[in-house]
Amino acid sequence: MKRTKNKFYLLAVLLFFAVIMVAGCSSDKDTSSENEDTDVDNTDTDADSDDDSENNAEVTSEGGDLRVAFYQRPPALDPHVSTSAANNMITRHIFEGLMAPNESGQPVPMLAESVDVSDDGLTYTFNLRQGVTFHNGSPLTSEDVVASMERWLEYNSSISLVYEGSTWTAEDDQTVLLQLEKPTIGVLDTMSAVLQAPVIMPKEVIDNADASGVSEFIGTGPFKFEEWLTDQHVHISKFDDYQPVDIEPSGLSGKKEALVDNIFFEFVTDASTRVAGITSGDYDVAYSIPYDNYDQMEANENINSLIALGSPQFLIFNKKNELFSDQKLRQAVATALNVEEILLAGYVNEDFYELDHGYMSKHTDWYSEAGLEHYNQNDLDKARELLEESSYDGEEFTMLTSSDVPTNYSAAVVIQEQMKQIGVNVKLGDYDWATVSELREDPTEWGFYVNSAAEVNIPAQVLVLGTGMGWGSADDEHLVDLHERILSAASDEEAKELWAELQEYAWSEYMPAVKTGNTYSLNAARDNVEGITLYQSLVLWNTSKKE
Known part of the structure; x- marks a missing residue:
């Protein structure tokens, strides 16, 4: 059984052997890449197996449903408003921002095709990707970006110093300008934030929101919102018209594909029930397994432990x-x-x-x-x-x-x-x-x-x-x-x-x-689930399930 562990800080320095050696000495933890997936070696050691195709190992196919035992009922599904980790773990599959963090935490364009910064550091020009549509079918435009970023700044007091006196302007349908009062360190970094993420929603959704948050959960991500039953689950489904970027997946950036039809984040707040469900196969994935059950997970050949860098x-x-x-x-x-x-x-x-x-x-x-x-x-x-x-x-x-x-x-x-x-x-x-x-x-x-x-x-x-x-x-x-x-x-x-x-x-x-x-958090997946990656919790796009 393979154990996957998230250590994204090492990935930032993979090109420098000496630094890796220092980092390796500082911790006795497994330092495998957070972008490593949970595939197991399914090589058949029976010498006669190749002669009988009916006995070959199951092949991965797209489609099907992922049943996820989720540890907590999220207080909201509005990334602009909530600092809840549970919010982010679900909504990262629905919403996207102008930028996204790669596995080293560096900002990478996502809904932006490119970003130009003026010589004086005061003007950021975001050129939006062509052909991106929201889950309701409307095209992504600069007006959506301006409305979303203004709302994000309204609710996010932690970065008020970065954007103090700034303005967002739609120059044309596909070009957005950010004008700062003074040059500021970390502008693009804040746009790849994980909590209270600056996601882009349709302008009309922003306009219709009240103090309690948005009433429609419409983004541009690989999965679209279907249903939120407060005491039961959040259901998201594959967005057939999703337009992925053409770069390698890394962290929350790069190419995303919905390889399953549906994901059901089922609220299983009792930890023993999550453990029992992932052990029996009632659930395909389980978040937040109690640490006391670590040895049990490791000993089960049908389960892969997923150890993700958590929160300070x-x-x-x-x-x-x-x-x-x-x-x-x-x-x-x-x-x-x-x-x-x-x-x-x-x-x-x-x-x-x-x-x-x-x-x-x-x-x-x-x-x-x-x-x-x-x-x-x-x-x-x-x-x-x-x-x-x-x-x-x-x-x-x-x-x-x-x-x-x-x-x-x-x-x-x-x-x-x-x-x-x-x-x-x-x-x-x-x-x-x-x-x-x-x-x-x-x-x-x-x-x-x-x-x-x-x-x-x-x-x-x-x-x-x-x-x-x-x-x-x-x-x-x-x-x-x-x-x-x-x-x-x-x-x-x-x-x-x-x-x-x-x-x-x-x-x-x-x-x-x-x-x-x-x-670090302990999570688990059945061994027929492939492609889960880790970035401050689980990433379930590019994830498939063998039937």
Whole structure:
């Protein structure tokens, strides 16, 4: 049985042998390409097998249905509005943007045929691909792009600094202009974002949307939306008129083909049911298999384990809460934490987590050692001293969590115990994840909570360092100033020096959130499913099923 694992950060440096050797020494994890599929060796070792064609192994054919055991009910299917990973895992098959990330995280044209940047860095000209149609049959035009990008910017506060004062204009039906007020680092990177992806929808869908989101899920991707039964499934089907790009598949970019007729993302929130279903063959694919079942998956010759680079995990402080507006209290909590204990509780096996303090992780070009000495201190005496210097007086507060997300819940239980050791009084508020998402918008309801956020391409996208309420509101003046200076830096080298300064400040003084580490997800597919690739979760286009 073949195990597939996602390590996209290595792929960015495959041409440099020495760098590969260094990266290989830094981790004991399988470093196979994230673009590796899940084919197994079906070679028949029986010497007589070639003489009887009826006994040959099954051949792959297009068509059929994929039944997917999906771990969570998505709160929305609107990529502009939702930061939910569950949203992205489904909607990446329906929607596309101007750009898409390749397996190294670099932006590649998708709905754009090409992009031209003016010499002064202020004007980006996007030339749209010809012949692209939406799932409702209407052609992709520049008006759709302008409406979609303006709406995306309206909802996406994490990149507001990148596009501040910018304008989008339709020059003609197939040409879109982005005009910036000042040259900015990372413009195209933000357009290949995974969470809150800047997908393109028809203008009329955007115009008809209200505060709750779009009411029609119409994109340009290889699969089209069919049905969303809130407590049952999301059904998508092959889009027969899809126009793929003519480049090799890589990450979320390149050629896409719908090789099955239908995909049913069935909401199976009970983990044991997902395990039983993938084991029995009731499901073809299963997301988020419990880590305790890893050995069971590996031992089953009919199942392939799919280990995907997941999301960095954070303990996020609510800095609009009166209690946690106190910087000393935040530092005390951070100083007390034993992050290895926290990660092991949620991820069980070292194959599924790694220590990393970087707000931009070691899997990115922005990684910096700055602030490392403040990470994973587990210094209880120092934590108590900081607590004495704070305004904290034994008040009980709520740590939001959800047993719907076992990794987060297990981490919360361990953190609660660690806080007891320094005299911090934490109550677990265990709700379904949709309720957690609602409560975290109210600063009176919580003190901190554990959550994960997808890898991003530039520091301005790091949610825990942004101003969004659900991520703790890191609206510190010095932090914002450093973000602005990074974006307007004259060179990448200058920008990275400023980023190191920002990260040092965040760890040593401001402490907006504690990064615990990087994580990996365990997923599974039956061995008759071929072609699944991995990019921060599963990619199900170019995937076929043997009947």
